[in-house]
Amino acid sequence: MKSIITIFCICFCLSTVNSQDRYFTKSGAINFFSKAPLEDITADNNQVLSIIDASNSKMAISILMKSFLFDKALMQEHFNENYVESDKYPKATFKGEILDFNTLSEDLKEFKVKGVINIHGVSKDIVVIATMNKVNNTITAVGNFIINLEDFDVEIPAVVAKNIAKNIKVTFNFKHTPFKK
């Protein structure tokens, strides 16, 4: 939590010196999808903050859990109150590094993004494959990965075990533009 704030502060301080190296979006999209025998559950968040520092290939992402919108109000309530406990853990974060970032070009290419993801107060090392390119000064990053709920101490009661998958597919789509005042 504190470290992500530090990262942003550093980004801001440095941006006055070297602003063309930082790319960001405040409206990145993340969707998650749970496929279980009884029902499919999907939720969208279109307010994801993502920052790429092109000078050192670092990437930082911050997500408000309450910004995930579900089809059904009851699902959203359960998600926030029982599963991710968003009053206690309002944000999910990722910070890490894009490997071989200097090979970024106009052509879509797969990059490994390696770092630490924090959901529900639990940190975990993760490597995600992101398809990225840079066109007209916009860095696009899309891809998906699987997270296991047990890894993040999210407990699903036995009653609804057939409604919620243990492995959740997370899809992301970010369009970063140059950071300027």
Next chain:
Amino acid sequence: MKFKKIVLPLILLSVGIAIVAYNVYNKPHIDVVDAKADVLVTAENLFTEFSTDEATANAEYLDKIIQVKGIVQKLEIENGIGIVTLKTEDDFGSVQCNLSTEAKNDFNVLKENELVTIKGICTGYLMDVVLVKSEIVNQ
């Protein structure tokens, strides 16, 4: 006789339970359009409260329907969602309101640098204070 006394009440009871369960399962989302706002605030004050003490502001505003008045800094449509950004005096921070699908149709009436009042559900603070399911109250 047995049917009337035991089986029929059982059937009625289970139908009743099924209807209640169905309604709970399909409970509607809060209707931001008709709901009265819990808090009225300016974009400037809202942002200042979050940037000075996030925890206190979270306790005060999260999940509430808040009505925010401010100057439109930016209007954009991203992934099919209308986003209205309200200006604050801070260089980087603002109030970011993601409009509801219905409100997106009124998007065209908004103009940059004009005063607007927007009602939405506050979900927290990243670089900006973030609102979802926002509706345009007037312009």
